[in-house]
Amino acid sequence: xxxxPVTTFFPDLRFLGIPxxxxxxxxxxxxxxxxxxxxxxSFLHRRLSTVASRSSSVVGGVAGxxxxxxxxxxxxxxxxxxxxxxxxxxxxxLDRVSSLWFVVLVLQAALWGSRAITLVMTHYMQGKGGNxxxxxxxxxxxxxxxxxxxLWAIVLLAMLSNLGVNITAFVASLGVGGIAVALAVQNILGxxxxxxxxxxDKPFEVGDFIVIGSLAGTVEHVGLKTTRIRxxxxxxxxxxxxxxxxxxxxxxxxxxxxxxVFEFGVTYxxxxxxxxxxxxxxxxxxxxxxCTRFDRSHFRGFGESTLDFETVYIVLNPGYNVYMDxxxxxxxxxxxxxxxxxxxxxxxxxxxxxxxxxxxxRRDQKSEAPAPAAAPEPALEGAGPTA
Numbered sequence: 170x171x172x173x174p175v176t177t178f179f180p181d182l183r184f185l186g187i188p189x190x191x192x193x194x195x196x197x198x199x200x201x202x203x204x205x206x207x208x209x210x211s212f213l214h215r216r217l218s219t220v221a222s223r224s225s226s227v228v229g230g231v232a233g234x235x236x237x238x239x240x241x242x243x244x245x246x247x248x249x250x251x252x253x254x255x256x257x258x259x260x261x262x263l264d265r266v267s268s269l270w271f272v273v274l275v276l277q278a279a280l281w282g283s284r285a286i287t288l289v290m291t292h293y294m295q296g297k298g299g300n301x302x303x304x305x306x307x308x309x310x311x312x313x314x315x316x317x318x319x320l321w322a323i324v325l326l327a328m329l330s331n332l333g334v335n336i337t338a339f340v341a342s343l344g345v346g347g348i349a350v351a352l353a354v355q356n357i358l359g360x361x362x363x364x365x366x367x368x369x370d371k372p373f374e375v376g377d378f379i380v381i382g383s384l385a386g387t388v389e390h391v392g393l394k395t396t397r398i399r400x401x402x403x404x405x406x407x408x409x410x411x412x413x414x415x416x417x418x419x420x421x422x423x424x425x426x427x428x429x430v431f432e433f434g435v436t437y438x439x440x441x442x443x444x445x446x447x448x449x450x451x452x453x454x455x456x457x458x459x460c461t462r463f464d465r466s467h468f469r470g471f472g473e474s475t476l477d478f479e480t481v482y483i484v485l486n487p488g489y490n491v492y493m494d495x496x497x498x499x500x501x502x503x504x505x506x507x508x509x510x511x512x513x514x515x516x517x518x519x520x521x522x523x524x525x526x527x528x529x530x531r532r533d534q535k536s537e538a539p540a541p542a543a544a545p546e547p548a549l550e551g552a553g554p555t556a
Contacts, residue, residue, distance in 0.1 A: 191256055199252030203245055210239045231288045238284045243277045271331045279324040286316050310393070360394040363410035367391055372414075377422035381413060424487040428464075431496065434475025434515040435507070443512050444468050444476060450510070451480050454502045458495055460485045475515035 217233030250273065253266055290313050330336050368391070373379050377388050379398070386400035396413055398406040435447070448466040455463045464481040471477070484492045507514065 195252035195255045198255055199248045202251040203248035206244045234288055235281050235285050240280055243273050246273050268331055272328055275324055275327055282320050283317055286313055360410045363414050364393050372418050373420050377420055380419040381416045427484040427492050430481050432479050434477050436513045436515045439476055439512050443510055447478055450506045454499055455482045474518045
């Protein structure tokens, strides 16, 4: 029986020209490296999470979750590369191992960056209110998509460059292709940037009542390309974001108070004393109501068939129904007070005065009238020419 030591047996076995003992050592080192790396990542994750929970640090919490998302596959590949570094590899394989190290590190950094972008945007959205969160969803989706595309494009180009690929022509092709795509979808891109402008500038938010030209309604959804509005009639209006930003938008949701100007007219039978009392009556009516602030009331001028009065007051509540209730109360009280004062509201009328002509003028006109011409004598029948 052969009792040779195991160490004298392994040198006779080779794989790819490398002794089997070296392979066993490399595999062992790879396994130990993976365990150490996994434990280090777990420790760092717990440490960052603990610090973030104690200090309420957003950065620490995001960093802990980013580290916790480390890829086990890439850790295993890194451990294999550590073990491969112990082998006596040919120069060509050493170059490939170096390139793989770069790929592993860049891929893991890209995964960390992508996860960080998602977590930061999510945390930003959670700090907003309901309506603002809904409105910013389009912006955050667009920003996350753009940031991730840029990140992975840089990673791809870096890996290709490290592998020896000439990326100059590839980058130039991407530029030309990007210009062609931008020209082809310029309307869509215009709406996308309009959505970004709406989200940043906030001319309106979801739930606001807005008026755009002849359209009026409540904003239901702000998308990447269109905005949906629920009109007063109940139907849904879908409008392109670009068209909205090129129009004048009236936002009634942000109305703090309403300035109301209303006019009325009374008949010309109203005396000066009564006209002087009417602004005082209107002021008393407005001041007696809640949620109002009186501004002015004046006898404005003389109309064709009315004496015109103008009143200005402020409704302290922006609600439209509140304003209409107040205006109705003013109108009813004004009808009662003017009726008690003996003044009537005017309506379109026209009075025609027909003046009679004096008698002396009529006689003078008769005397100056020319005498009527004499009628011609009728010709006699059968009468011939005279001699």
